[in-house]
Amino acid sequence: GENVEQHPSTLSVQEGDSAVIKCTYSDSASNYFPWYKQELGKGPQLIIDIRSNVGEKKDQRIAVTLNKTAKHFSLHITETQPEDSAVYFCAASGEGGGADGLTFGKGTHLIIQP
Amino acid sequence: EPEVTQTPSHQVTQMGQEVILRCVPISNHLYFYWYRQILGQKVEFLVSFYNNEISEKSEIFDDQFSVERPDGSNFTLKIRSTKLEDSAMYFCASSERVSYGYTFGSGTRLTVV
Numbered sequence: 188g189e190n191v192e193q194h195p196s197t198l199s200v201q202e203g204d205s206a207v208i209k210c211t212y213s214d215s216a217s218n219y220f221p222w223y224k225q226e227l228g229k230g231p232q233l234i235i236d237i238r239s240n241v242g243e244k245k246d247q248r249i250a251v252t253l254n255k256t257a258k259h260f261s262l263h264i265t266e267t268q269p270e271d272s273a274v275y276f277c278a279a280s281g282e283g284g285g286a287d288g289l290t291f292g293k294g295t296h297l298i299i300q301p
Numbered sequence: 302e303p304e305v306t307q308t309p310s311h312q313v314t315q316m317g318q319e320v321i322l323r324c325v326p327i328s329n330h331l332y333f334y335w336y337r338q339i340l341g342q343k344v345e346f347l348v349s350f351y352n353n354e355i356s357e358k359s360e361i362f363d364d365q366f367s368v369e370r371p372d373g374s375n376f377t378l379k380i381r382s383t384k385l386e387d388s389a390m391y392f393c394a395s396s397e398r399v400s401y402g403y404t405f406g407s408g409t410r411l412t413v414v
Contacts (some may be wrong), residue, residue: 229408230305230406230407230408
């Protein structure tokens, strides 16, 4: 089955700087890659996703890049703010995140230092 | 914004007891899921449900687990005989279509003692 590795496990950046979180996956059939933000005591919240027919997607301060050849994808957050502090999970799925289950990475605890 | 609602938020049960975790998915969503997250670990897929039947299940979802959509609005996860290792946060999720991202609920923290 699919295996998703995520790095780093903890990332501390100064407010205003950029943060990059990287994930690799093992199943070349995976074609849907969402990113989730989880705040303490809450469920994962979808922040951005990308499908394998595109290489990059951007939404304001958040961007995701995908390299299907190398089987890795990354989350980029620019101009970080205190409210960006949370645990971020990458995930991969073979059928667009529908009937197939998502395989999650272990998460990155992002800490924004004021 | 539409939400996935889960109840209870926290459940404590004795080992060997049955528990039912409840979820109300977003009303126009067609796909439903249960995931779990053991404290400090990653979120793990349990089961997906579509058209009143299980679409896919993971190795975790053994005979002790079952899901049901009893009345067209609720979606439940039953654990027949809980074990200590079932202690985790259980998340329900729903999606409108196969290719759309999920919406997760806030979770039920299950503690088996």
